Amino acid sequence: MTQLTLAKALNAGLRHALADDEKVVLMGEDIGTLGGVFRVTDGLKAEFGAHxxxxxxxxxxxxxxxxxxxxxxxxxxxxxIQFDGFIYPGFDQIVAQVAKLHYRSRGTVKMPITIRVPFGGGIGAAEHHSESPEAYFAHTAGLRVVACSNPADAHLMIRQAIASDDPVLFFEPKRRYHVKGEVDLDASLADAPPMGVASTLTRGDDVTLVTYGALVQTARDAATAAAExxxxxxxxxxxxxxxxxxAPVEASVRRTGRLVIAHEAGxxxxxxxxxxxxxxxxxxxFLEAAPVRVTGHDxxxxxxxxxxxxxxxxxxxxxGVDRVLGRPNSLSGVEA
Amino acid sequence: MTPSDRDATGLLTRPDPFVQLITPTGERVRDDVHDPWVRDIDLDVLARLYRDMVVVRRLDTEATALQRQGELGLWPPLAGQEAAQIGSARALRGDDFVFSSYREHAVAWVRDVQPAELLSVWRGTAASGWNPYEHNMAVPQIIIGAQALHATGYAMGARWEGTDTAAIAYFGDGATSEGDVNEALVFAASFDAPVVFFCQNNQWAISEPVGLQSKQPLARRADGFGMPGIRVDGNDVLAVLAATRIALDRARRGEGPTFIEAVTYRIGPHTTADDPTRYRTEPELAEWRERDPIARVLAFLEASGVDAEGLQRDAQAEADRVAADLRAAITTLADPEPMSVFDHVYAEPNSHLDRQRDHYARYLAMFDDASHEASGSEGGAR
Structure with missing residues (x-):
């Protein structure tokens, strides 16, 4: 096990994928000589070449x-994609081409393209640098959409995304790029949980709290605070x-009867x-109360x-947890 | 004066010359630069190009008829653009890869796509008609200009692999205004991608004249992107063949992309749903009919001593046979199975879609049960 930041874990995963398969190529703005504006591809051009x-x-x-x-x-x-808010000029190619070509070609043309997107806010950035556009892509048939939240997952999930024969929008929680965690650099993909599988992080009986990306740590902190x-x-x-x-969300809600969903997007x-x-x-x-959403504003x-x-x-x-539990909360006394 | 000098909007600033080896009346023009590239095209080969053009024009006519008879939902005719498509496609090697728009029926013919496969998309039985890897031709592209980037990426890959395979992108004058085409020209130039940008300037993007897309002849744009631009008479199959061979040779030698503007004319409507009388005049059409790509080749062959009548008769017989085969194949094409609507959305199992597929199968099965209960015999309604 090695202590790595999420950015370094992604870097290690990309290096692994480049070494494993000569058909893997990384493309992007400033990813070569500079190593990416977040340094996720640092050193890879020197190691693998400009092609x-x-x-x-x-x-x-x-x-x-x-x-x-x-x-x-x-x-x-x-x-x-350098920043979340810069993806829109590529939107047509993603939704009209990448997402549809396997279907349109009746399965003869594979689109094993991974599109990495640093996403979300919280870094005090300029306009168009803090967005959460994941729902556009989740709405698009033919794409897979994943979001990593920690270094160990980042390292494995980026390799799984690249190995997938389906196109994957890979969302990286940019405000957690520099947070460290344990990473097993020798972990084999065969033993890893598939990237499509959700992960239950804390056991609880009262409320099911579902989230992804940067808010996962916030949710864990909330669980700790609520436990007190x-x-x-x-x-x-x-x-x-x-x-x-x-499956794990259903199983959890059947026990807790209460669901809160949190995300940065509107x-x-x-x-x-x-x-x-x-x-x-x-x-x-099984629901004891209507599900509650805690989200960015629209x-x-x-x-x-x-x-x-x-x-x-x-x-x-x-x-939001108080709301789903019917405890005093910001909307108490307000008609739904 | 050349055909493209005359422009409905008057927006073009001045005429540019173009490469022409056979005039509309069938005279051979000597050209020291381009003749060497078509030295191997003797009268027999030219006669085959003629037959190609006659057959694809017949296919096109048959497809329009099939649409009028309700057998196809829509059809985008190629009439008038036979030379541009046959000349360029016959310049390709088998391992080169074609990225076309939706009007390149003659290119598909050259790439051995079965006419019924080509038409299945327009009948609505399939999202695409053929396996791209069996013909080295991508599925047709409806989004204007998007395929220019695909051709460029493909060519970048071929170059990185150290092969001398090239890619060709077919698009029209309207597509030159799209960002994708301009971005493709940038990428191709930057990476010396072995790609040919083959623009059929057929003068009209549905109702919009080329003068609305560009204030100057399109081939001139190439210079701004750092690649050669060739302006060729797109109704001259020999000149198109020469120009495409030059571009492919550059690509194979690692010298990068070339932009070809093939000046031609869309004789028919944009599609069978279009009414060109609303935006263009009969005299304009008549003028272009005189520059017909097929008639000039026959005239040249006849002047060269070929039995033109026999050639014409044989070509027409072949074309009629192909059209009859097409009609038989397309009108008997079975509708796809309902559950195939879910096929190939993903390459790998997908829990969400699998569940949706299962639910729809259960829904459809209700009708099976109902029909069994109602009649207990054949003929139950579905």
């Missing part, structure tokens, strides 16, 4: 579109957003809506000095 770790012109559609052509040729491209207050929370890190591994049409609806359909008779991402009023934090999550 394996490719500094590209500044064009997200160009990056994704050429990755499609490379996939046609049998490559497994790994594209870095006598409330037992089961925290589930979804890891995969498309498809969602509902509420309307978000992952929380999908999860609340699906769990209501599957576990209606606003453009605000200026840095306001982002703490946008991002769910420990206290807002606990307020």
């Amino acid at each position: 394996r770790v490719v500094d590209s012109p500044l064009s997200e559609a160009g990056l994704i579109g050429t990755a499609v052509g490379l996939a046609y040729r049998g490559f497994r491209p790994v594209v870095e 207050d006598g409330v037992s929370i089961e925290v589930i890190d979804l890891r995969s957003l498309a498809p969602i591994d509902y 509420q309307q049409g978000g992952m929380g809506a999908e999860i609340a609806a699906s769990i209501t359909e599957r576990c209606f008779e 606003i453009p991402y605000p200026p840095a000095k306001l982002e703490r009023h946008h991002l769910p934090d420990l206290d807002r999550i606990l307020d």
Whole structure:
């Protein structure tokens, strides 16, 4: 076991994938000589060469579109989108091409493309640098969407994403890039849980708290705080957003009867809506209260000095826990 | 003056010359630069190119008829663009990879795609008609210009692998305004990608004249991206063949991409749902009919002593046979199985879709039960 930051764990996973399969190529803006603006690809160009770790012109559609052509040729491209808010120029190539070509070609053309996206806020960044666009992609048939939350998962999940024959949107919690954790660099993919499987992090009996990405740590902290207050929370890190591994969520809700979903993205049409609806359909008779969503507001991402009023934090999550438990909370006395 | 000089909007600033080896009336133009590239094209080979063009025009006519008769949902005719497509496609090697739009029926013909496979998409029985790897031709692209990037990526990969395989991207004048095409030109130039950008300037993007896409001849744009641009008479199959061979040779030698503007004309509507009388004039159409890509080759062959009447008769007979085969194949094409709607969304098992598939199968099965209960015999409604 080695102590690595999440960024270094991703770097190790990418190195592993490059070494394992010569068809793996990394492409992106500033990923080669500079090693990426977050240094996730640091040193890989020097190690594998400019044809394996490719500094590209500044064009997200160009990056994704050429990755499609490379996939046609049998490559497994790994594209870095520099920041979440920069993905939209590549949106058409992702939803109209990457997502559909396996279907359109009746399974003859594989699109094993991994699109890495540093996502989320909390770093005091400029406009367009703090967004959570995951729901757009979870809504798109043909894509898989995953989000890692810790170094050990990051190291394995990036390798699993690259090895997948389906295209994967790989969301990286950028404000946790520099947080360290235990990583087994020799871990084999064969023994690792599939990236599509959710992970139950804390056992609890009163409330099921589901989240992903950077908020996983916030949720754990909330569970610790709630425990001091006598409330037992089961925290589930979804890891995969498309498809969602509902089995552990269902099992948990059948015990707790109460569900809180937290994410940084806005509420309307978000992952929380999908999860609340699906769990209501599957576990209606077990629910003691309506599922509660704790999310970013439905606003453009605000200026840095306001982002703490946008991002769910420990206290807002606990307020949601109070709501689902029917304890005094911010909305007490307000008609639903 | 060349055909493309005349422009419906008057936006083009001045005419540029283009490469032309056979004039509309069938005279051979001597050209020291381009003749060496088609020295091997003797009268027999030219006659085969003629037959190609006659057959694909017949296929196109048959497809339009099939649409009018309700056998196809839609059809985008290629009429008028036979030389641009046959000339360029016949320049390719088998291992080169084609990324086309939705109108490259003649290119598909050259790549040995079965006409019924080609039409299955327009009948609505399949999302695509063929396995791209059996023909080295990608599934057709409806999103305008998107395939230019795919061709570029493919070519980058071929170059990184150390092969001399090339890719070719087919698109129209309208696509040159799309970001994807411009971004493809940037990537291709930066990475010396062995790709040919083959732009069929057919003068119209549905109702919009080329002058709305560009103030200057399209081939001139190549210079700004750092690659050669060739402007060729797209209705001259020999000139198109020469230009494409030059571009492919550059690609194979590692010198990077080339942009070809093939100046041609879409004689028919954009698709069978279009009405071109709303935006263009009969005299314009008549003028372009005089520059027909097929008639000029026949005229040249006849002037060269070939039995033109016999050639014409044989070609037409072959074309009619292909059209009859197509009609028989397409009208008997079975509708796909309902549950196949879920096939190939993902390459790997997907828990969400598997559940949805299972639920829909249960729903459909209700009708089986109902029909059994109602009649207990054949003919139960589904």
